[in-house]
Amino acid sequence: MSNFTPNRRHVLAGIGATLAMPALISRSKAAELTLRLHHFLPAVSPMHKAFFEPWAKELSEASNGAIEVQIFPAMQLGGKPPQLADQAKTGIADIVWALPTYTPGRFLVAETMGLPFLNTTAEKTSVAVHKLMDEFGGNEFEGTKPLAFWSHAGGKMHMRDEPVRTAADLAGKKIRSPNAGMGELLVALGSDPVFFPVTDMVLGLSSGVIDGCCLPYEVVPAFKLQELTKFSSEAAPGARGLYANTNVLLMNQERYEGLSDDLRGVIDANSGIELSRRIGKTFDEFEEVGREVVKKQGNEIVEIPAEEIAKLAEAAKPVYANWEAKLNEAGHDGAAILARANALLDQGA
Template sequence: MSLKKTFMATMAATATLATTVQAETTLKISHYTPALHGIQTDFIEPWTEQVTECTGGEVQFEIFAAGSQLGNVARQQEQVMAGVVDIAHGLHGIPRGRFPRTSLIDMPFLTNDAGAASQTLWDLLPTHLAEEYKGLKVLALHAHNSGLLHTNAKKVETMEDMDGLRIRTPSPAVSQMLSTLGADPQGLPPSEVYESLQRGVIDGTVFPWDPVNSFGLNEVLNYHLDLRAYTVSFFYVMNQRSYDNLSEEAQACVDQASGADLVAKFGDWWDAWDAPGRQDAIDAGHEITELSEDERSRWREALQPMMDGYLQSVKDGGVDNAAEIYQAMQDKIAEYEAAQQD
């Protein structure tokens, strides 16, 4: 081969290599749960593998879990908005006040099923919730199964038993619920609950069974009241610029792995994630109590003014159609729960 041909071939190979390298994109994903939690092992990791395979390796991922420099639950939304990370999974209620429309799903006694709540959020996103996600590509919205009240020193069975208890709370709606029932809500990220219980800073927490297991809380708890009174919602979102910078083919792969099909998996996932926490409490000899129907009726009645007031506060905060959104959530959840019973 002549020197000229050799030079041309080398240049072509170099250009091809440069194009290939340039086409590869590594996206950062952050979330606030431990790396061994199902959020990462069952949800995020398989999602990244699906996208990477679909793109033929064009899109790769780096995951930052709890304990990492990007794993702070209070910073997920701001990090993804600023482009510090490309994708984030976080709680709508932390920090408070950033997702007032979506967080209406946290209202007491609205639902006790992760599947129905998650599908309701996804259905209402384009019509009622989209304004809260400007600058973001929403990949999924979801909620957990109904939360319980977990305490270390005092068993709770009635509203009166709640009086003065310092209870960790995950969201404004749940905080108002606890206050109305006589408790003293304490805003804490999940990662701080164990130490706060151990040191006596709080008397208990509201959680579904899953984080009780993943954060090892059964070691510092003794009593569990099955409230079936609230849920908490989560976002899985991507910086819009990060999405727009992908090739059309890669965008299609992200879309294919996300949306309704992804949201539909959370009901079964939460059932599976909750089971070990409950079994661990049973094995430890803890007392698990179910809120009686008579007591549940008392709680509902006591909480009605709080719910009316919360809706008004959301409206006063600029969400003029808060009551309409709440009614739409009620209707959708009823529809999904009825379908589950058929």
Template sequence: MMTTKLAYGLALATLLGITGCSNNTETASTADAATSDPGEVTVLRFSHFMTATDDLNQQIFEPWAKKIEEDSKGRLKVEIYPSATLSKPGVTYEAAAKGTVDIGMQAHGYTAGRFPLSQIVELPGISNTAEQQTCILHKLYDEDVIASEYADSHLLYMVGTGPGALHTIDKPLRTPADMKGLRIRQPSAVASYIIEAVGAAPVGMPAPDTYTALQRGVIDGLSFAWQPVRAFRLDDLVNTHTNIPFYSAALVVTMNKNKYNSLPDDLKKIIDDNSGIEIAMQAADVFDVANAEIMQEARDKGDLMIEVPDPLNDPDWSGPLIEGSQRYLDEVAATGLDAQGVYEKVKAASAACKAKA
């Protein structure tokens, strides 16, 4: 089933890429003809699924929008639409690529098969922090290892969210045996394969739906980095946590290519000067700081904390994690991509980014 999803996602990406190239040719003359009329205001609609009070929205997205407006002297205005009010969480990247929205932020894993090579970075053992994962993603993009997956949009940046953990209500998960038969929310195909490998049932759903699903017993637990536990008020429900870095989700922030190309060069430069690795690392720091704070808050209120810091060398957890990782790589390879070769490049980037930290 995953092979079909991956193949479909890649076919869709290719189609969108072709369409994007066609549109870009059409709009090139528009970009050349664009003038820097100081009286003209271009509004950019920015869609994301985080809440308005989320750390990322308040500390990164809102200041970024303000900076864009200030640097452009009011000629660019960014309107932010949080909580998936403008586009659904799983289609926001495509909405930005097609121009339904101008800028969008989406988790890579929300669309199965859409970013198969980028998601190799999610595998266990690749990163320990949001900062390291963010560094890895940008390094791979700059080295043209994963750049083709974003060819139908104008990429602004990517950011890791930090290692995922397992969170439940009164269900300690000390070994894989404790997960058998449980329904666990999964954010991506990578996490899904690993959850299946330990004998649990992965349930896919966007982050905003997890509170109600857990409250109503639709799921028994969830896999999340710590920051969204507070962002989506899950800390009101969960009280048992297994700190096991078995996957690391990431987000992509991108802009419609035609919208970008339609801007005069000076406004393009303002977008470019406020994008890239620098703001990505600022966003990563927001996740790393929040992850540590929220984990400590859980300890302080007496939640049960189970620590599995090195699962790939843990006698209970290593087998399922390796099995799940290989299943994902095999499924990507079945679509004709060099999954194993990219995996080796991912590991090399991981080592280089860890050395920088």
């Protein structure tokens, strides 16, 4: 995409040296392992071009050509985005990019960081998510091997006809909610939340089914949402973002365990918390790119003042209480998980 190209070199330079690489496998070989990577965004999306393609190349180079990653964007292997985690578990794909929020209530610990105001920068929040999952996630993704957890930058509200400047402006609006927690908050503020995957966003906005949507800027260019909305509202500087969904890169467990030691070593060296940090950092870069696209379109960017953010945060307190109860019912220590999530964010992870 023309809007992304001028920044792509900068993004790639930022991520290229971040992850430590293992020594190259000494023997020269043609690809002996082909991994199919499946995700839901189009091939023009920043994540596809600036992360998945370089990462696939790095795995190939680190294995001296033994690992080949074939990338299938836009659900080309079939199914819907909510089915991606199961596709990794059953082996339909070897690796998937999945959003726990697309299957509400199934991955409760991972979903926790999608609650309102549980995010700072994408990089810091991604590290916090990874640590939280290491400490409390247990077997939440049983049957798969999580390679990374990450978060996008704090979500914004993109509106068709009227901006959101205050909490009161949300009353009566139909807004695409990104997850259950934000949906509860929107209800408390008098909105009518609608939930569907980001891939259905264009139809929802163009048909008038929704008045607006909660999304980070980075998603905007891939779907040309800047042409379907006129206003984007963001939290005042220094405040936590409105929300941020947890993302996860999952590998089929049997596929991972069946690798030779050297190939498994390549995967291990190119996954884990440093990969989470790296992806989060790229999402911070993507956010700036998307924001510039919105500005170039001539849309108005609205800053929600601190006193209005405080009203939203106050309205979110029952959302946290309800989520703590859900975690407890599932056998977790809800209070400990929420306290740890906030502590990690306050510490900068």
